[in-house]
Amino acid sequence: MKKPKIVVLGAGYGGLVTVTRLQKALSVDEANIVLVNKNDYHYETTWLHEASAGTMHHDRVRYDVDAVINRSKVEFIRAEVQDIKPEEKKVILNTGEVDYDYLVVALGGESETFGIEGLKEHAFTISNVNTSRQLRDHIEFQFATYANEEEKKEERLTFVVGGAGFTGIEFLGELANRVPELCKEYDIDYSKVRIYCVEAAPMVLPGFDPELVKYAVAQLEKKGVEFKIGTPIKGATAEGIIVAKGEDETEEIKAGTVVWAAGVRGSSIIEKSGIENMRARVKVNPDLRAPGHDDIFVLGDCSLIINEEINRPYPPTAQIAMQQGETVARNLVKLVKGETELETFTPHLKGTVCSLGDDDAIGVVFDKKLTGTKASFMKKMIDNRALFMIGGPSLVLKKGKFNIL
């Protein structure tokens, strides 16, 4: 009898938890496990705001896939996924093809610009290691150029962050901490810098406890962030952004740096594949398989699961992606062993902490509200836990955050 071939697409949180669990649970005689990823490294998506602001080197937010997979059990293919052909049970890569018996789609998300004109061309995003170091270098170049140019363009020192959700707020926290360092580095007066947070929705961090949000806004304002809430961005240009002002009017905000941190959608590969989806996310069955595809599991940013309590989708988080990875791995083991009764996925939300820079945060952990250094400590513990889930104690020791205040 032929050994089943399990192909996992993506080495993000969900994909790596799946693979590390599979390599433990299955022997080489039971299944072939293949991991496909664009890079030979995993990166901590939830730490990218730090690499983007320049408060942490990008090499600290990534580690080699080889550090956590067992190459005697897992075949690693470094390639870009171009398409999935469910009928032919194969995946098209930029370097060739790979066929599968079971497929795990853990390709992560992409930035969603909602068709706002100019954003794709003129705004930076916080999506991966490449976008982060580009944004970091762009910011430094703005300061250096301002210091050198004879006719000073004040807008070089203006930063617009589009979106007051999780990524936007966490990036603002780092940026506000970084700006005084940059001013010192480039001999620039701190008062010249302006940082705007522009958000279409009428609130900051929707879904978060209002008392904590108030704290976060006050802390960021103290560091110089100006909030423009209920202000939709209408477009981006080489000079800055256009925002709505009242009913029909618009206003220009000149800015040397525009960061779009307002939306994540699933992978465009999902859309191309023909698998049923909503904005590139698959509303998965309770066992995390794609409807109508008994051999395809989908998790992380590519999956959509509904929080029945409030009848809204769960936000795609690392926490949920990793929990999904554990379920997917257990369900694959069942299938390989010939069982047909699969496990149902239930998220166990342990809490959420939103960082406001290295020294501050807000969060709810086990139903307890936290702010300041306590919340910041919890945030670091959560970051370390993600390392632990995938690479065990040795990875925590190697890449963990121990700069506890």
Add this chain to the structure above:
Amino acid sequence: MKKPKIVVLGAGYGGLVTVTRLQKALSVDEANIVLVNKNDYHYETTWLHEASAGTMHHDRVRYDVDAVINRSKVEFIRAEVQDIKPEEKKVILNTGEVDYDYLVVALGGESETFGIEGLKEHAFTISNVNTSRQLRDHIEFQFATYANEEEKKEERLTFVVGGAGFTGIEFLGELANRVPELCKEYDIDYSKVRIYCVEAAPMVLPGFDPELVKYAVAQLEKKGVEFKIGTPIKGATAEGIIVAKGEDETEEIKAGTVVWAAGVRGSSIIEKSGIENMRARVKVNPDLRAPGHDDIFVLGDCSLIINEEINRPYPPTAQIAMQQGETVARNLVKLVKGETELETFTPHLKGTVCSLGDDDAIGVVFDKKLTGTKASFMKKMIDNRALFMIGGPSLVLKKGKFNIL
């Protein structure tokens, strides 16, 4: 009797040697000494190629003026010089005016583009701390953007250095050492990078020993530098440069970074002032005074002195500027003390070393030819000597180069 007021413009090598010698030789009762400088720091012009390539942090190439002047004897005015009015014996600053009895013009040089179209707008220069950190950040941004962009623009990784003189070659040495580091930092294949040195003259490092030049070219070529000698740059654009090819044809070299390192002229303030000059440099009298201006000394890049042996101007170097500063200070002391017989300046050339990166160099020191680590060691000793000349042993200990191989 009124105390004479000595005003020194510029805190470069020549200006600072003048001031440090004056503050030792004259008591507060004998003269008022005023130093005017744009920044509150001095920078090592001869180290800027390192800050520009990113092989040394820019804070290491500068120190506070206050570290070497005695504020109880010297008044420091932080201001930009806008004009000199010899007839009115005053200097116009961006913050007001200052009058003088004796003036020392040590304003340094400016980049000379010889009217080549587009260079001012599109090429970087290695002129000061501001231009250096802008160039460094620009280079990093090119690597980061290349790593992130979907359609790779190969020309982002192409560097053109215009000029195979001292600055051009020293910068190429640093850049060639830096590129492998940058490739590692941004996950880029080293073979994608191209570095051109484009020089109109038919030789590299004119005036240098041909055997040493051959060594330098071979070493740089080994590190990936491609030389285009006898190739005049006709213009620069946002995309790269246009060079002459044969008699009438031209050729485009697409490059994300163009550095113009081919020419230095004196200060444009000299031209504005009406003092007789050639390309903003004053052909000074043997006592370093400007012809027709008994109260104005000119030194460093703003001065022009002829090497009678070969009937060509001495190249403006830090070594000569510092020696001039000593002569100017002694001559000013004579004038203050009522003497009329001034000292004649004679340069004492101790040798020249051209760096090829941290680990290599070529040079002639006390008539001995040196290459490799020996020359590199001598280069660092020369750099330390400049610190010693101005700030004594404590400045050498603070800012000196001790990374001896």
